[in-house]
Amino acid sequence: MLQVRIHGRGGQGVVTAAELLALAAFEQERHAQAFPSFGSERTGAPVVAFCRIAECEIRTREPVLAPDVLIVQDPTLLHQVDVFQGLKPEGYVLINSKRSLGELGLNDIYGRFRRERLLTVPATEIALKHIGRPLPNAVLLGGFAALAGMVSLEAVVHAIGHTFAGKVAESNVAAATEAHAFVQQEMNHAQAD
Amino acid sequence: MLKQIEGSHAVAEAVALSRPEVICAYPISPQTHIVEALGERVKSGSLQPCEFINVESEFAAMSVAIGSSAAGARSYTATASQGLLFMAEAVYNASGLGLPIVMTVANRAIGAPINIWNDHSDSMSQRDCGWIQLFAETNQEAADLHIQAFKLAEDLSMPVMVCMDGFILTHAVERVDMPGQAEVDAFLPAYEPRQVLDPADPVSIGAMVGPEAFMEVRYIAHAKQTMALERIPQIAAEFSQRFGRDSGGLVRAYRCADADTIVVALGSVLGTLKDTVDELRRTGLRVGVLGIQSFRPFPLAAVRSALQAATRVVVLEKSFSVGLGGVVSTDVRLALSGLQLQGHTVVAGLGGRAITQDSLARMVLQAVAGELPPLSFLDLDWNIVNRHLAREAQMRRSGPIAENLLRDLGTVASKVS
Secondary structure: OEEEEEEEEOOOOHHHHHHHHHHHHHHOOOEEEEEEOOOOOOOOOEEEEEEEEEOOOOOOOOOOOOOOEEEEOOHHHOOOOOOOOOOOOOOEEEEEOOOOOOOOOOHHHOOOOOHHHEEEEOHHHHHHHHOOOOOOHHHHHHHHHHHHOOOOHHHHHHHHHHHOOHHHHHHHHHHHHHHHHHHHHHHHHHHHO | OEEEEEHHHHHHHHHHHOOOOEEEEOOOOOOHHHHHHHHHHHHHOOOOOOEEEEOOOHHHHHHHHHHHHHOOOOEEEEEOHHHHHHOHHHHHHHHHOOOOOEEEEEEOOOOOOOOOOOOOHHHHHOOOOOOEEEEOOOHHHHHHHHHHHHHHHHHHOOOEEEEEEOOOOOOOEEEEEOOOHHHHHHHOOOOOOOOOOOOOOOOOOOOOOOOOOHHHHHHHHHHHHHHHHHHHHHHHHHHHHHHOOOOOOOEEEEOOOOOOEEEEEOOOHHHHHHHHHHHHHHOOOOEEEEEEOEEEOOOHHHHHHHHOOOOEEEEEEOOOEOOOEOOHHHHHHHHOOOOOOEEEEEEOOHHHOOOOHHHHHHHHHHHHOOOOOOEEEOOOOHHHHHHHHHHHHHOOOOOOHHHHHHHHHOOOOOOOO
């Protein structure tokens, strides 16, 4: 079972991101469960959503305490919330930022996890370019699809098309596709290093 | 048809497939998505003939449902928490009059302190109101139970409450197999009322009844719930035959056959419990889970039969009778009258406190070791409890409890769960 935890702020589409991911996994005939954390619901407040993906029925309802993948939609959370709590040593991290992990002051986490699996993606910039609004949620899922082939970009694109319509869907697909290419390139670099 | 869908939307679709003729509801979290989705269907014309009535309160919602049901219309509403309390008087009237209304309760805590998250306090507060109360374990079961609920309600002319965990189920997006309209039509015949307000054939409904017959009218409600103990498994079997999956019924046992220790619970926590039991079984522990799907009528015989071979029973409940302990436990004890076994009540998950596999496993191990007290509270933060009790012992003007505890706790935003 793959367990994903998404951190962001109210208004950034954190819950929608988890739902899109579940939809993408369903598209690939997997079982998937997406649910929000039960915290505050204010715009700008820290929000967490979860997604589990498995080959068989998912029965557990506990929050994702030991994620395999961590998506951070807002880097300002890094020093406010212990987003890395419970992350598995071999886990993946995708942070929305145009800065490097070092520039974000996260050099100390290199030792705890596998360096080539810790990535930043300029998702807000990509979103502004394609969507015209700083909405990083669907963009980061494009990046997620490049991480380890757990969910394909095609499935993410389908989930976006299923959830949104018209120009919103098109621009999110374009942004997700660019983020996918970006992460793929970063992964190749990391492996080459 | 398999869909990846939010629990609320699956329920709305199942209700729509049941062809309700009147839907009257007042929005309250976490039920809102259900009635919103139904409202959209009525407005778009995809659900017809059906009237969606916006009402000014939950009391009005149940009152309108009573009126429309008495007029012969298949009637549906949904609520939660304080909303259910606000409609309480009409809730009793619906069952007292024997009107087959179906209502979803998206289970949520009751304030104060105000809290929008899940536990079972709301529907448990209406335990004795005369409604049938069914609990869903998954969103699949929540959807299926609504279709069964209309059939059961109309068979017996009794209202049915379908309880599903707020947020944990209502807001979870997962796989649900939605049946087709033709299949549902074949399973659920058109509503044929036992009593109807019809100007062409006038009757009155709602007579005042004095001591001469009040007890008898109440007894008939009990007789009908007793009949429901037979009808519920029959309807579940019929459903299973037609739709190819098991949903509903009175109780469901998981790995109980050879179990020394059995945990009894209601609702969505059963899934987490089953995973916990599988883990514990790997270490050689003989543990099982008993899910209660029908809380009213309470299946005394089925519960006794499932538990009687065990030596230890833990009732894990998301409800709490202040000053006593368990609510479900009291009924389970009644089912076990005369049997010698260790009984424990564990109150868990109040106000949305996460129930984790780790905590459940610890609880079972404690029970097996004989260290679990008769009444305990899963993951209770004794630090803030004791600190406040000490504060009250030290000073008269100790201040508001909720505010004090939040201050003692500090910021919660940094916590992940």
